[in-house]
Amino acid sequence: MIAGExxxxxxxxxxxxxxxxxxxxxxxxxxxxxxxxxxxxxVLAATGWVRSTLTAEDVAALSPPPPPEPPGWTTPAGWRLxxxxxxxxxxxxxxxxxxxxxxxxxxxxxxxxxxxxxQHSLTFSEFDALMLAYGxxxxxxxx
Numbered sequence: 855m856i857a858g859e860x861x862x863x864x865x866x867x868x869x870x871x872x873x874x875x876x877x878x879x880x881x882x883x884x885x886x887x888x889x890x891x892x893x894x895x896x897v898l899a900a901t902g903w904v905r906s907t908l909t910a911e912d913v914a915a916l917s918p919p920p921p922p923e924p925p926g927w928t929t930p931a932g933w934r935l936x937x938x939x940x941x942x943x944x945x946x947x948x949x950x951x952x953x954x955x956x957x958x959x960x961x962x963x964x965x966x967x968x969x970x971x972x973q974h975s976l977t978f979s980e981f982d983a984l985m986l987a988y989g990x991x992x993x994x995x996x997x
Contacts, residue, residue, distance in 0.1 A: 855917070857910045865902025869912035877901040926969045927991045929984060933968040942992060949985045952978055 861869045873888035879900050885891040891898075898904065908916075926934035935941065948964065955962050956978045964981040966974045976984065 855913055857908050857913055859908050861906050861908045863904050863906045869908055924969050927988055935988060936969050952981055
């Protein structure tokens with residue numbers, strides 16, 4: 855939907871993309887099926903519905919807000935890691951395992967998934983630095 859497209863306005867001036875299925879006339883009777891009563895000028899006048907066009911404000915009001923960004927921390931590389939308790943626990947566990955492998959001299963690549971679902975491969979050294987910054991951010995957030 856964009857500004858300038860046709861719409862309907864109720865008696866209060868609020869925009870609607872479609873007419874309601876049923877309207878109540880001043881005498882208490884009702885009309886159903888807007889494909890029929892939309893052509894009856896008397897019904898439109900009595901119920902307050904008028905043809906109009908959408909404004910930018912209407913489009914904003916009729917559009918759902920964007921979903922909230924999941925809780926996260928932006929890495930120095932610009933991608934985000936989740937900061938939910940489950941993610942913190944998972945990353946901490948992964949770090950403990952990676953640190954032990956590093957101590958044992960087992961080569962490894964650490965794969966992390968960001969909040970957009972993209973995979974990032976890190977060396978242990980990169981992961982270590984990332985986890986220090988992540989931990990500092992979590993500590994600061996929990997102040």
